[in-house]
Amino acid sequence: MKIIAIDCSGLVASVAIVEDDNLIAEYNVQYKKTHSQTLLPMLDEIKRMTELDLSTVDAIALSKGPGSFTGLRIGSATAKGLSQALDIPIVEVGTLEGLSCNLYGTASLVCPIMDARRNQVYTGIFSYERKEDGFELVTHLKDCASGIEDLIDKVSDVSRETGKDVIFLGDGVPVFKEVIAERIGVPYSFAPAHMNRQRAASFAPLAMRYFEKGMAVSCFEHAPEYLRLSQAEREKYEGIANKGSNYKTDDGK
């Protein structure tokens, strides 16, 4: 089977074409241009380079969130447009489990952190467990927005329980490196550049497994998973009196 995988949940725009066990092409860009300017030209470039016939693509794999609200929507609208026009389904993969795929098979705990502003990170805690047909991801902390200190304490606890050291990755690392170093009491490391950001090719194999299990949705069903309400809704639920149309766009990061 052949899939196009897309991730623009964070600072990186990433697209890949993967066919069965072969990575045909991957294009990652971490640059100041917006994903709206980079994502589709990147896909166009690898399509031309590899003479891809779009009618042979079976599904679009998409990093569904959490992440930058605007980034998620650019990826989502692109995936949904491709899905609608090519009449193929979308396979959703969580951004954090997708990031964890960069460290497939590691014996360490995997702790992706994405800067979520407001002094929080989007995070989860994962590890790999050996099964008959390869490694499977085990979740110790489900996707959430967490204060960095709370997360460090939690991942330290899991580390002591499991006897595993911790690998941090994601665009939250440069922001919280010092805090982690100061507070953590267990062995840890930071993933190097080639595996520390979202990569479409990394989660494409997982998306294929989901697809084979029937876990795919139509373009009408898919929407990003933000993990957070809009600021206006949050203030409403928090009971803060706030009338008026002068709301600022609340971008997750």
Added chain:
Amino acid sequence: MDKDIKILSIESSCDETAAAVTVNGREVLSNIIYSQIVFHEEYGGVVPEIASRKHIEKINQVIDRALKEAGSTLDDIDAIAVTYGPGLVGALLVGVSAAKAIAFAKNIPLVGVHHIEGHICANFIENRELEPPFICLVASGGHSHLVSVKDYGVYEIIGRTRDDAAGEAFDKVARAIGLGYPGGPKIDKAAREGDPDSIVFPRAKVEGSEYDFSFSGLKSAVLNYLNQAEMKGETVNTANVAASFQKAVVDVLVEHSINAVKMCGSKKFAIAGGVASNTALRTELERRCDMEGIEFYRPSPVYCTDNAAMIGTAGYYEFIKGARSGYDLNAVPALELGKR
């Protein structure tokens, strides 16, 4: 042009998710609008993040319905037109990204369209005989422009608002007198029960720019009036405030428009944008244009509100001139009219 040009158009600049299929710019095969108004009403205005979230949930359904109602598939679409500005950046990005992906997947030419150009071109849909040059008043929640339409896609802005857009003033006053959001239709309705000459609100002139608008002074005058009445313990007649405020807005819009038409020596005048649905404005413009011997064009309300058919019309005239957008087309929230 020998062959008919069929365009799929997409609009998501504010709180309406819309898609349409049009032929040769003037024939509408479908015009689907999903309005988010109920989700924004309780906040008293459009919340950008909520608007963006609703767009992404509905964009494909709206496109699908537009194609089905038109009896079309993507295979017989000649071009895709999409609004890329001005508007809310997060909202625009949903339509732009979806349009680009579809254009890429089906190898269909893509044309980015200016939202205001769409509003102006809405006049072409129901008036097959209308052709440039003419003068157009564009008034909506986000815009108040007097535009000289010199040719298809060639515009000169004669006047613009210095502060609030006309529709914005309607929203703010409606909120102050407890009518809620959206203010335009609610004030229009309330004003029918009121006396437009009962309260005298100012008609603002902009020093040195006789075609520019300013509505924030008028808004403040209404708020002052309400405050004073409250301090004196007087009950405010909402209908009279609505009618008097509306008359003040209409007077200024009409006066500037008629003067602009005369100044340009034009005999054709059109209106566009959400505020163009206002019944008092339409009636007064009909009267004045009739008096002055000016041909008056106004779109039906469905083409005044944000819709995609108008984007298809504007896109058509850009398309036949050879305009094409690349896959790097971005949303431009403050896009200027006439710039590409």
